Amino acid sequence: MTNATVTATRAALPRRSVVVLLAVALGAAATAAFASPVQVAQATLDGARFGLVIALSGVGLSLIFATTGLFNFAHGEFVTFGAILAWLCNVMLGLPLTLAAAVAVIGGAAAGASVEYGIWRPLRRHGVGLVAAIVVSIGLAMFTRHLFLFFFHGQSRSYREYTVQQAWHLLGVQLLPKDLVTMLVALAALAALGIFLKRSRTGQAVRATADDPDLSQASGIATDRVVLLVWSLGGALAALGGVVLALDDQVSWDMGFRVLLLVIAGVTLGGLGTVRGAIAGGLIIGVVTQLSTLWAPSELKYVFALIALVAILIFRPQGIFGRAQRIG
């Protein structure tokens, strides 16, 4: 990447953020023709919460793709794993949910590191192609999911705490304390990740590896360790995503699988390999999904999210914040 493009990309970034916000506002305004402003505000807020959870769950998927080229279809299982681990600690062991969430995040990181160490690294060493690796990830997803089904059973369950909360009301818009916490936690984690990638030396190594693995390795970056780190980070964040997702939507054996398509859509339309892209993509998917229910049957809500994906990719094949150089 030349200096000129770096400057150009930097300059373009805030403008694109404005475009995303404008698009969301425009969508909300268009929906306002069908619904009251309160309904629109409520749907936007609900969508933002869901969108941030999607971003949190998906950012790892996006970074793993950027550094290894692998599209990890088993990423939803990190989400489920986090939620189930938190549920076990919270309900079975009686830990407070905050502590249970910490255990889940550590567990998610460990799970991410172990699949990289035990499966993906050996596969890379043996020169397994990307398509074969994607098939392996699909198989791994099915295997893990059904393992969850076997041990956790098919029933959806709630945590011991924060299951039913009193909502705050502001000008007719409702906000649950747990949803506010969800949004703040997601934003904080994503911001921390962004700063880490931008500012720290290790973060720079991650970005360098994403840019050109061979060149990075040649210039002395331990790319294997970088990839291991990315997997642990991805696993940890997805597990955290699962923990907060289950606050509203309960813990179930296939919860990660159910959001996987939305997660993939979110990170893809936001631009793979970027934290901003994950946030923007997640928000668009979340808000479009919720807004569409104000004027279309709710059975179709995810259809609109996927229409948004296609529409945006037609104009920006690399996603909103993605870099064109990586594609083609």
Add this chain to the structure above:
Amino acid sequence: MRTRLSLLSAAAAAAALTLGACATSAPADGGQTADGTLKLGWLLPQTGPIASLGPPQIAALELAEKDINDAGGVLGKKVEFVGGDEAGDPAVASQAVDRLLSQGVPAIIGAGSSQISLSVIGKITGANVVQCSGMNTSPQLTDYPDNGYYFRTVPSDVLQGAVMGNLIAQDGATKVAILARSDAYATGLANTTEAKLKELGVQVVARVNYDPSAQNLTAEVRQVVDASPDAIVMFAFDEGAKLLQGLIQSGYGPDKVKTYGTDALPVASLPELVDANNKAVLQGMKLTQASSGENSPFTQRLLEYQPDLSTTAFSPYFYDCAVIIALAAEQAGSTEGPKIRDAIIGVTRDGTECGSFADCKKLISEGSDIAYVGAAGPLRFTDAGEPSTGLYDILQYDANGATKTLDTVREGTN
């Protein structure tokens, strides 16, 4: 060598299976044996997840056997039951059905679970053998291509919609919101409920069908809340807990508006699934379910006959299965499957009402058309071979998270 041996035994097994299949497809002799008894089969849960319901159902069939034989049997032949275990496992159930069919039974009573019935219905009805269940409530079985051989004495879940509509209207609701999973069960029920409510002049202010595979149901809850209903009815499985949490948090919980559901919800664990810290969370919420027919004169008689039963759930329906099969054979003058099939619907409707095998048999011998009123009440089969009327329990959650039966109502055309 080892491989060859296992190959040999596999071949032997295959041969045995083929022979078994031949025996099965050999023309049925109507279950008659040389000593003049009529063999009927049952496929009921002796093991598996609903094994606790097996003993009362089997006891009900024994009682039916006794009643029929005391009244002189069917066409002069004594009735005798042979049984198989459905085991909650389609593979085991299928083997049990093979065994029953190989004995040439003209009818099999069972299975208990709709799922198991669906897994063996092709095999049973394909062999021109009558199948009758007293516990299958799945709407899927109504239109199943069974060549007219499948019957049930318990009504389909779809009839519940009318019960629900009546209940909501009686409770004085004026603006009802309906939440339904997008599947055959829930949308069917929601449609009948909505139609009943409209017929009774109750306004349906929101009808939300949701994608069963959606993880997040916030928008669906908001749609209901935005319609500010005074009654909410949900046709949901275990995602009902999630919906209830959302409704409670939006100020539309069972403590604020009338809330209704069906027994497709995980009834016993629902309060805990919604809020483990508050057993009273669902207090006041009402549920409808097909009545299991307990606490009736029949079940009292059954308990006298076999006092050690822990439950009598669904036993009257199974008793009725046995009696209508026997009556149909009597009416048709034949114990062959196809003849029984053709006569069953007729013995349940449009005729002189009679309440026991003995009475009905007498009427048949006098040449009368009969309408058997069973242990669980009138059946009045539809052309699809299931009751057009049924008993329903209305349950309500109390402050301890338990349900108690408020009422048992009869629903259906009169």
